Amino acid sequence: MGFAGDGKTYTATEIAIGLVELMRQRKLAEGDRPVMFLDTETGSDWVKPRFDAASIELFTAKTRAFVDLLAAVREAESAGSVLLIDSISHFWRNITEEYAKRKNRKRGLEFQDWAWLKAEWGKFTDLFVNSRCHIIMCGRAGYEYDFFENESGKKELTKTGVKMRAETETGYEPSILILMEKSQELIEGGGTRVWRTATIMKDRSTRIDGKTFHNPTFKDFLPHIEFLNLGGEHVGVDTTRDNAELFAEDGEPKWQKERRMKEIALDEIGEIIGKHYPGSSAEAKRTKGDLLEEIFGSRSWERIKTFDWPTISDCRNALWLKLEKKPYEWVRPPIAEEPPQDEGEDGTNAIPEAEAA
Known part of the structure; x- marks a missing residue:
């Protein structure tokens, strides 16, 4: 230069x-x-x-x-x-x-x-x-x-x-x-x-x-x-290698998506335990603690929250097998269809708009 x-x-x-x-x-x-x-x-x-x-x-x-x-x-x-x-x-x-x-x-x-x-x-x-x-x-x-x-x-x-x-x-x-x-x-x-x-x-x-x-x-x-x-x-530099493993399919950073999925899983875990063991009595708390210790190896919810996403995911599945008797799976509920309206002979709504109102 x-x-x-x-x-x-x-x-x-x-x-x-x-x-x-x-x-x-x-x-x-x-x-x-x-x-x-x-x-x-x-x-x-x-x-x-x-x-x-x-x-x-x-x-x-x-x-x-x-x-x-x-x-x-x-x-x-x-x-x-x-x-x-x-x-x-x-x-x-x-x-x-x-x-x-x-x-x-x-x-x-x-x-x-x-x-x-x-x-x-x-x-x-x-x-x-x-x-x-x-x-x-x-x-x-x-x-x-x-x-x-x-x-x-x-x-x-x-x-x-x-x-x-x-x-x-x-x-x-x-x-x-x-x-x-x-x-x-x-x-x-x-x-x-x-x-x-x-x-x-x-x-x-x-x-x-x-x-x-x-x-x-x-x-x-x-x-x-x-x-x-x-x-x-x-011997040059391999430019075909990329960082796909760091990103989710939608392009979001993988760590960020895993953090959000972990938060969702923890919330689901709390809800499914509450579904099967409702109440806040001493007996209910002891039963919930025993279940957490069995699945997560700890009775402390604060410690469980520090576990990584793969561990949380595996434990959630084990909890579902124990309580729901099936593997964990999120299924979108069916969307109810609107009932068909009565039609006149010409195929239009049989009820006049003014009367319907």
């Missing part, structure tokens, strides 16, 4: 070419596949001569449509060696702007809009994490801000860092995150010296984490790449 002119495309190209050449040295079949460039800024036109010089075939698609981003990841995985995305920021902006236009959000996106947008963007991040293809994506940099209280007690908005201009969590997905920056200094006697610096913001291999490189080349990133299992099996 970086700002304009910081060397994002150039460095991404350097890494892509070096990676393909390394795969060829190791005689990996992927090294003979083309590099695929998903281009939103026409940057591919300027770097194509570098791929030609390295005898690497370059396939280019110029688009900013989010649906093309998803298709490109799948195609690169099946037929490419490296996918280069430049810039990922355009795809995020494209889907958010089109959503706002189609929803007629003239004053900007609303809070409820972000749930859908983040879910759609998640389709890309799932593909990114699980893809067996090497993916290098460039993103425009943006500043992070926060409020701080100054000496006079007033709050000031201050820059606190730099992040990639895409969906908020995009920067968490890559295995290595590089911040590109342009530097310059005046030369004594006239002129300006310009160079680019790569700062490793995140490196999961930890081999170059936090290091900086001036005018970086592929060799600078090689320690991280050597850590990869090139040519080996890529």
Whole structure:
């Protein structure tokens, strides 16, 4: 990631070419596949001569449509060696702007809009994490801000860092995150010296984490790449697993439904005991206590209320078998039908409306 002119495309190209050449040295079949460039800024036109010089075939698609981003990841995985995305920021902006236009959000996106947008963007991040293809994506940099209280007690908005201009969590997905920056200094006697610096913001291999490189080349990133299992099996994240076991069939959280069902069951238990052993005499209370102890293992109603839903459900069934001589079952009572009205010869109500009233 970086700002304009910081060397994002150039460095991404350097890494892509070096990676393909390394795969060829190791005689990996992927090294003979083309590099695929998903281009939103026409940057591919300027770097194509570098791929030609390295005898690497370059396939280019110029688009900013989010649906093309998803298709490109799948195609690169099946037929490419490296996918280069430049810039990922355009795809995020494209889907958010089109959503706002189609929803007629003239004053900007609303809070409820972000749930859908983040879910759609998640389709890309799932593909990114699980893809067996090497993916290098460039993103425009943006500043992070926060409020701080100054000496006079007033709050000031201050820059606190730099992040990639895409969906908020995009920067968490890559295995290595590089911040590109342009530097310059005046030369004594006239002129300006310009160079680019790569700062490793995140490196999961930890081999170059936090290091900086001036005018970086592929060799600078090689320690991280050597850590990869090139040519080996890529084990991604199982995105087919869900949390269905946490929810009831109607979508309500399971714990919430179980709590309500437990309350209903406790009420039914109290009512069925009262039905068979009515009254509040000392003898009735003793008989009810004996029954609770037999079924629940405790005479204390307060303790019984702390039992979990499966225990309450099982004990209710045991109580029904003992008292009702059948398993517990809730049956909806039949709804009484209205008696048919007398009809005249023409099929209408034989009693005039006024008389009926």
